[in-house]
Amino acid sequence: MAKDGIRAIEGTRDYFGVDGIRFEKAFGAAAEIFSRYGYEKITSPVFEATGLFARSIGEATDIVEKEMYTFTPGSDSITLRPEGTAGVIRALLQHSMHKQGGLVKLWYGGPMFRRERPQKGRQRQFHQVGIEAVGSGDPLLDAEVIRMGLAYYERLGIGGVRLRLNSIGCAKDECRPAYRKLLKDAIAPKLGEFCKTCQGRFEKNILRILDCKNESCKKLAADLPKSHEKLCGECDQHFTAVKEGLDAHGAQYDVDPTLVRGLDYYTRTVFEYTHSALGAQDAIGGGGRYDGLVEELGGPATQAVGFALGVERIMIAMEALGCCACETPLQVYGIGLGEDCHKAMAGMIARLRNAGISADMDYEGKSFKAQMRAANRRGALVALILGDNELEKGEITVKDMREGGGQETVPLNAGVEAVLQMLP
């Protein structure tokens, strides 16, 4: 603990060491995979006008009702973003990106803030990488987006991701509103058997009763009418085409009628990626189509689809699966013994870094043994060793630190070359 007792705020954490590497990898893979599918990066502010989130996420959602960090520093109310979509769509409209013709494909990554009860895989500051594809209702785009999420997990070495899929229809009277009514009629006679939270959701957000985690609610929900069986003709066709799009590429999925997602703006396709390594909070990412949101935020009627993937949960899966455990943060560690060798080593290390090699050295005047230990601890593949004898003869020792690796002594000015040859 820090001397004055100051600790990180509950539900926030620090990322360093192997975790720091995993964290960076999650963002690096996003840049690589999403750009391969034609997405451009957008970075928007971490705080926005409170009204933006209330309007887009929905007043009757857990997030807006009780999880937002809202401040009124001046006369305006601002909120730390609890998710990324609202800010991206606000930026898209503000900069008229939707008027430039065609589909707009954007990706983002960064911290999100929700005042939830912290537990494994659930933090108050967490990170997401996500995408938004704005300007098309093509079901093959839904399928492409869903497959891109799977490609992202694969890139990180996370196997065993399960894909849950559902359609919650659209705002037309005969579609979701009719389904809501059906649900209401089915639930009303048994409302007392549902948990208190569900009873509260009955009037405000009835679909959320379907994804309640309470075991007895789950049992009751199993007998309720299924949204994907009650879709209007167009939504039904759309859902069939999304499934065909996934089938065409061999993507495995489970149609799950209890999947409704927590945010109000979704229409038609909703999906979630889960992983068994995560425990209770097993959603590793999720998304869906949101054909009404752009209009809701003051733009023209525009169809869109997107997802957000949780970086901390990705890191938990990476750890459980041993991904990135053998990552080497450092290629070369320089061991210089005595003042002259220390100076000469500083020059060698600088040349290696200029040649694109990750390299570091001792700055504490430690013994040879302690410096070797440091080289091992840092996971160095090669150690450069320079003592007074070698310096006098104009030589340096290059030691392969991998199991069974040998060592050779080469002229000082050939050290960089020798290291390059020894590295994989």
Ligand code: AMP
């Ligand atoms: P959502 O916007 O709620 O669908 O979240 C998308 C993804 O972000 C989820 O599937 C989780 O992986 C992750 N996530 C959401 N809330 C949290 C949280 N409080 N802590 C950590 N990860 C979260």
